[in-house]
Amino acid sequence: MAPKARKIDDTRLMLRDSGLRATPARIAVLNLLAAASQPSTHQEISERLESRGIDKSTVFRALNDLTEVGLARRMELGDHVWRYEPTRVTANDDDSQQPHPHLLCIDCGTITCLSDRDVTLRVAKSVGVIEDILLKGYCPHCAAKKE
Ligand SMILES: [Zn+2]
Ligand SMILES: [Zn+2]
Structure with a gap:
């Protein structure tokens, strides 16, 4: 078993299914989004990919392409910074990343994805x-510090 290789194939498949060519930049960006535990900014993704020779504007275009075909979701959480998260984690997984509420920590700025188990809204x-x-x-973490 080689989880890493399988993952790249999975990413390629998702891109192809969405009608996008599986370029190295799109694969890298989509994999980073899927691996992140919270929505990522363009800046954060660019910093991680710079060493792999993928520049900021390429990352920006990749994020736009992924958002346009519905593989990524873009959100603005009140601080005027766009953040991106994947809409699906794997090619066969249709609902793990439904739209969900987010918690913004007003102390450290951490963003947490919330699930139905955390909060329900009607x-x-x-x-x-x-x-x-x-x-x-x-x-x-910050709540504990306040006590
Ligand atoms: Zn915090
Ligand atoms: Zn989220």
């Missing part, structure tokens, strides 16, 4: 269509 249809739900507060 939104009436008459409200309209919700794109992002942002909760502000303290992450467990």
Whole structure:
């Protein structure tokens, strides 16, 4: 078993299924998004890929392409910085990354993805269509410091 190789194949497959050519930059960006435990900024991704010869504007284009075909989701969580997260973790996995609320820690700035187990919200249809739900507060680490 070679999980790493399989993962790249999986990423290639996802890109091809979405009609995108599987370029090294798109593969690298999508893999980074999938490996991250929280939404990533363009800056964070660029910093990680610089050493692999992928420049900022290439990363930016890759993020736009991935967002356009629905492999990534783009969000603005109140600090005027776009963050990106994958909509699917693997090619066969359709619902692990449904849109979900996020918690922004107002102390350290950490963003946590929340699941149905963490918070449930019921939104009436008459409200309209919700794109992002942002909760502000303290992450467990900062909450512990405050006590
Ligand atoms: Zn915090
Ligand atoms: Zn998230």
